[in-house]
Amino acid sequence: MKKTLRVCVVIPAFNEATVISHVVSGIKKAFRNRNYAVEIIVVNDASTDETSKEAKKSGATVINHILNSGAGGATATGLSYAQQNGFGIAVTMDADGQHAAKDVVRGVDEIIKRRDDLLIGSRLIDSAGMSKTKIIGNKGLSAITYALFGINSTDSQSGLRVFSRNALESLRWKTSGYEFCSEMLWRAKQLNLRISEYPIQALYTDYSKTKGQNNWNAVNIIKNLLKRRIAELLG
Amino acid sequence: MSRYLLLLIFNLPFILAGILSILTQYKIGRASRRKLIAQLIIWLLVLLGLILAEPIYNWLFVNGLTKTDSLSLFDVIQITAIVLLFYITNRTRLKLETTERRLQDLHQELSIRLSNKK
Numbered sequence: 080m081k082k083t084l085r086v087c088v089v090i091p092a093f094n095e096a097t098v099i100s101h102v103v104s105g106i107k108k109a110f111r112n113r114n115y116a117v118e119i120i121v122v123n124d125a126s127t128d129e130t131s132k133e134a135k136k137s138g139a140t141v142i143n144h145i146l147n148s149g150a151g152g153a154t155a156t157g158l159s160y161a162q163q164n165g166f167g168i169a170v171t172m173d174a175d176g177q178h179a180a181k182d183v184v185r186g187v188d189e190i191i192k193r194r195d196d197l198l199i200g201s202r203l204i205d206s207a208g209m210s211k212t213k214i215i216g217n218k219g220l221s222a223i224t225y226a227l228f229g230i231n232s233t234d235s236q237s238g239l240r241v242f243s244r245n246a247l248e249s250l251r252w253k254t255s256g257y258e259f260c261s262e263m264l265w266r267a268k269q270l271n272l273r274i275s276e277y278p279i280q281a282l283y284t285d286y287s288k289t290k291g292q293n294n295w296n297a298v299n300i301i302k303n304l305l306k307r308r309i310a311e312l313l314g
Numbered sequence: 315m316s317r318y319l320l321l322l323i324f325n326l327p328f329i330l331a332g333i334l335s336i337l338t339q340y341k342i343g344r345a346s347r348r349k350l351i352a353q354l355i356i357w358l359l360v361l362l363g364l365i366l367a368e369p370i371y372n373w374l375f376v377n378g379l380t381k382t383d384s385l386s387l388f389d390v391i392q393i394t395a396i397v398l399l400f401y402i403t404n405r406t407r408l409k410l411e412t413t414e415r416r417l418q419d420l421h422q423e424l425s426i427r428l429s430n431k432k
Contacts, residue, residue, distance in 0.1 A: 122425075142429040146421060156422045163426065253411075255418065310411070313352055313404075 086115045086187055087166040089157030090139070091122045091150055092174035096129040098286060100137035102176050107138060109180035115187060120160055121174070122153040130174075150238075151252065151259025162247040169247055173238040175287040182279040186241040189277050196246040196272035197264075199232060200239030200279035209281050216297045220261070223301055227308050228265040232276065236260045236300075239279055246272055257296060258303040317385045318368040324394040325364055328401045332357045335405065344412075356404075360397065 088106050092099055103119055110117040121134035125147040134141050142156055154171050161169040168187055172178045182200055190198045203221075206214050217236055224235040236257070242250070249270050252262045267274050336353040339345035345353075363370075367385070374380040 140429070142425050144421070144425050145428075148418070148421065152418060152422070155418075156425055159422055160426050160429075253415065310407075313356065313407075 084115050084168065084191075085166045086110075086117045087157075087161035087164070087169040088117060088119045088183060089122065089154065089161065089169055089171045090119065090134075090174045091124060091153030091157060091171070092126065092130050092134065093124040093147065093150075093153070094126045094128045094130060095174040096126070096133045098176045099130055099139075099174055100133045102172075102174055103134060103137040103139045105176075105180040106172075106183060109184045113184060118164075118166070120157050122157045124148055124150075124153040149255040149259075150257050151262075152255035154259065155252070155255075158242065158247060158250075161242075166247070167244050169242045171238060171240050171242075173287075176284060177282050177287040178239045179280050179282055182239060186239065186277065186279075190241045190243060193275060194243075194273070195275045196243045197250070197267050197274045198241040199234060199264075199274070199276045200237050200241075201232070201234035201276040202237060202279055202281040203234045204276065204278035205280075207280075208283060210283070220297055220300060223304065224261040224264065227304055228261065228268065230261075230264045230268055230274075232264060232274075234276070235264060237279070254303060254307055256300070256303055258300045258307065261300070261304055262307060316368075317387060317390055320387075321367060321385065321390045321393060322364050324390060325360075325397045328397050329357050329361050329364075332401055332404065339408075353404075360400070364393075364397075 090099070090102060095102075099121060103121065106117070106119055119139040121130070121139040121141050123131040123134065123141055123143045125144045131141050131143055142160060144153060144156065148156075157171065158169055168190060170183050170186055172183055178200070186198055186200055189195075202209060203214065203217060217234060221232055221235040224230055224232060237260070240263075246267065250263065250266055250272065252259050252266050254262050264274065333354065336345060336350055336357075340347070340350040371380070371384065
């Protein structure tokens with residue numbers, strides 16, 4: 080089968096040696112027999128464990144960060160690679176295994192069908208399997224994103240996002256921590272990009288529960304978002 | 315000479331320097347239109363505050379909203395120091411933000427290039 084569209088799957092990772100090969104293999108398997116030429120990029124954000132080695136072993140292209148830059152910085156590096164190397168579509172996903180590989184493939188299908196620029200995989204359209212604390216935390220952050228930037232999203236913190244070529248070329252953000260999720264939506268809105276959502280399943284294992292954002296991280300995210308908003312007002 | 319006029323004379327150079335700095339940044343393409351407008355508004359508000367310092371004080375005094383003495387020479391120096399500090403802080407913040415951005419871009423580009431070489 081001739082692979083027509085080049086798709087780049089970006090996985091920002093920090094100390095994920097335990098699960099990274101499982102995540103990469105899952106993606107490779109899900110894209111098998113599909114009409115996409117897929118390259119999996121693991122952005123190793125200066126991990127202190129064997130993340131880089133494990134990712135390489137499982138067949139991913141690895142970009143090693145020299146300095147730890149946070150989720151926002153690692154995602155920016157991966158998407159910049161996708162843009163420089165002429166990929167038609169890029170997908171970002173978490174490295175802790177909380178995203179189902181089938182949802183990544185479905186995201187690529189959906190963005191082509193809908194002709195959107197940015198497609199967010201929302202865990203909260205159907206929140207089955209998610210703990211109440213996580214639901215409250217994520218809904219709270221989405222409400223704050225709406226209050227600060229006027230963006231209505233059911234899951235503003237989702238790491239599973241699909242980008243069109245147009246979005247890859249134009250979308251940039253300034254924050255480097257987890258708050259980049261909300262800032263990215265804001266920048267996309269400023270650029271008049273077409274944004275939409277599709278439902279995804281969140282797979283919470285004991286491992287991913289320890290790796291994801293907790294509600295204390297949410298406080299830090301809110302603080303940094305407020306800082307960014309004020310800095311933007313000052314010029 | 316009126317102390318309010320003295321206050322304006324002392325502070326005008328910092329305000330003009332702030333306005334000139336952002337105008338230059340905009341003209342050479344280092345600042346966006348949005349940044350230019352935001353910075354101009356801030357400096358013009360500071361200027362307006364200094365020009366209207368006397369009428370504002372008089373209004374507050376007449377309406378019983380303040381019982382403080384009129385502007386002293388020490389107040390003039392203190393306010394000038396605050397404006398100078400604001401000018402320095404603002405410039406430092408802008409420079410820091412630019413440097414941070416460039417460092418992030420450099421790190422990103424370096425990481426990609428090094429991975430391409432392997």
